[in-house]
Amino acid sequence: MKRSSVIRRVVLAATAVALAAGCTPGGSDPGKGTVSPAPTTAAPAPTASGTGDDKPSSPATPSASGTPSTGTPSATATTAPPTGRILMKDGDENAQVRELQARLRQIGYFDRAPTGFYGTMTGGAVKGFQKKRELPQTGSVDETTWQRLVGMTRKPTAAELRPATSNKLDTPDPRCMTGRVMCISKESRTLAWMIDGKVVSSFDVRFGSENTPTREGEFKVEWKAREWTSTIYHTPMPYSMFFSRGQAVHYSADFAARGYNGASHGCVNVRDKAKLAVLFDQVKVGDKVVVHW
Numbered sequence: 001m002k003r004s005s006v007i008r009r010v011v012l013a014a015t016a017v018a019l020a021a022g023c024t025p026g027g028s029d030p031g032k033g034t035v036s037p038a039p040t041t042a043a044p045a046p047t048a049s050g051t052g053d054d055k056p057s058s059p060a061t062p063s064a065s066g067t068p069s070t071g072t073p074s075a076t077a078t079t080a081p082p083t084g085r086i087l088m089k090d091g092d093e094n095a096q097v098r099e100l101q102a103r104l105r106q107i108g109y110f111d112r113a114p115t116g117f118y119g120t121m122t123g124g125a126v127k128g129f130q131k132k133r134e135l136p137q138t139g140s141v142d143e144t145t146w147q148r149l150v151g152m153t154r155k156p157t158a159a160e161l162r163p164a165t166s167n168k169l170d171t172p173d174p175r176c177m178t179g180r181v182m183c184i185s186k187e188s189r190t191l192a193w194m195i196d197g198k199v200v201s202s203f204d205v206r207f208g209s210e211n212t213p214t215r216e217g218e219f220k221v222e223w224k225a226r227e228w229t230s231t232i233y234h235t236p237m238p239y240s241m242f243f244s245r246g247q248a249v250h251y252s253a254d255f256a257a258r259g260y261n262g263a264s265h266g267c268v269n270v271r272d273k274a275k276l277a278v279l280f281d282q283v284k285v286g287d288k289v290v291v292h293w
Contacts, residue, residue, distance in 0.1 A: 084143030092118040100141060102156035103149050104129065112168035112188060114161055116260060119187040119293060121170070162259055166190070166204050172197075173292040175218055181288040182241075182249060184268055186216070189260075191249065191268065193279055201279060206255045208247075208266035215266070219243040219289040226280065233265055238273065239280040243289040251276050 088097055097118045104110035109125040123139035130137045133148055141149075167190050176183035177197040184191045184205060191203040207214040221241050228240040228250070240250040252269035254262050259271075268291070270276045 084145075086140050086142050087146050088118055088141040090118055090120070090123055090140070097122070098161055099156055100146075100149070101125075102160045103153040105160070106153045106156070113163045113166075114156075115167065115189050117187070117189070121187055166202060169199065169202055172199075173290050175288075175290045175292075179288055180284070181290055182221075182243075182283065184249075184289065184291045185293070186214070186291065187293050191270065193282065200282075201275065203270050203272060203275060203279075205249075206252065206260060206262070206264060206269040206271070209263035212263075212265045214264070214268060214291060215244050215247060216291045216293070217244075219291070221283060221285050221287045221289060223285060224280065224283070230265075237267070239270075239276050241280065241283055241289075249276075249289070 088100055093116055095116065098114040098116035100118075101110050101114035101116075101122060104122075104125045105112075105114070107129075109129050110122065112121070126141055126145065127137045127139045129135075129149065130139075130145055133145075135145055135148070167188050169190050169192050170185035170188035172183050172192065172194065173185075175181070176192070176194050179196065181194045182191055183194050186207060189205055189207070191205045193200045193202070221243055223242050225240045225242075226238070228237045228248075229235065230237055232246075236253070237248065237250040240248040242248040247266045247268070249268040249270065251273045252264065252267075252271060255264075255269040256271040256273070
């Protein structure tokens with residue numbers, strides 16, 4: 001009896017030691033009611049909020065954009081869209097600028113005939129359009145501005161791109177406000193015959209090309225010729241009024257026929273011959289000529 005009692009105590013003690021050590025008789029088969037091994041690493045430290053990882057995490061908090069944050073970085077970072085490349089800007093002169101002006105004119109932002117030249121008036125019209133649409137007011141046309149404008153307008157007709165009516169006059173240069181002046185704006189491509197600050201008549205005009213530019217500044221009419229042929233280019237220059245070393249205001253049959261598709265060799269071309277004949281008789285040698293932007 002004593003021997004069997006001793007053996008029973010030894011068996012019970014061995015079983016207790018095995019359970020305390022975390023042994024898993026029968027392996028790790030979950031269907032056998034096994035006991036999981038004791039952890040071998042220290043428990044995680046509490047978070048800054050005092051909540052340990054062994055407790056339910058706090059609810060996701062909304063981010064600045066209003067989207068709940070999960071606390072893990074997204075696959076791709078959210079960044080502001082890149083600025084679109086500039087399509088048109090001050091100083092450009094091409095067919096797309098003419099289309100821009102025609103489209104702006106359709107919705108009331110450009111109040112003159114398209115010239116194809118991107119100057120201060122075009123830049124101001126673009127800024128007005130950008131402000132209304134809450135776009136960056138750069139005055140230049142980037143891809144976003146162009147897409148918004150195209151979406152709001154229709155493709156200009158040939159008559160809209162090159163209207164038969166005269167261009168609207170530019171604001172006169174201050175030098176044009178006194179005396180007798182042919183006030184010539186490269187910006188609006190117009191000539192205004194002014195006396196003491198008042199416009200007497202006005203004309204569409206065309207200027208020299210990039211290689212033969214029309215000079216800018218204040219000049220005087222040096223001499224006049226009702227009939228004249230260029231001694232350099234051998235082309236007719238009726239009703240010439242010379243103001244700067246061979247550059248003159250004169251009628252151009254080419255301007256009348258081709259419009260702004262061409263350019264002069266530096267002179268100021270006029271396409272209305274009958275109207276220019278009247279001006280020729282009014283202008284005197286010594287009258288002021290102002291060519292400005």
